[in-house]
Amino acid sequence: MEQQPAEALEPPDGVSESAARAARDLRVVFSRLRRRIREVADDEELTPSQESALTLVGKHGAATASALASAEGVRPQSMATTLAALDRHGLIRRNPDPDDGRRQLVTLTDTGRERVEGNRQVRAEWLARAFEDRFTEDERRTVLAAFALMDRLTQP
Secondary structure, three states: OOOOOOOOOOOOOOOOHHHHHHHHHHHHHHHHHHHHHHHHHOOOOOOHHHHHHHHHHHHHOOEOHHHHHHHHOOOHHHHHHHHHHHHHOOOEEEEEEOOEEEEEEEEEOHHHHHHHHHHHHHHHHHHHHHHHHHOOHHHHHHHHHHHHHHHHHHOO
């Protein structure tokens, strides 16, 4: 990682400089990696928010637009616009909710499922190839050890 600018925020009370720097560097690297992974399978057809919503529908299965908006952290109106675009591309379908006819459940079409699975495969292959091409075996082992340590961040 590059040197942090002098105006970087001071660590919170009780937090070491190394912990604060690790947190900053982790956020930066993950943000860059997430952008790069998205770019790998991107075609110009969908916006990043549409790609994200499509992936979300694939993960959740049948879901209402409001549930998808909540999961994505966007307003229901924004999700409605995004879903309309995905519908125009033939990637989702909407069916009446059997439990509440006033609502619709959003699911992937076969084309949408193929796209989500294809993107997932392309991204996984790119990442594996990048690890193979850009790191030595010892470096890959170091990365794996770091992931095992970072997994603690996900524990309650």
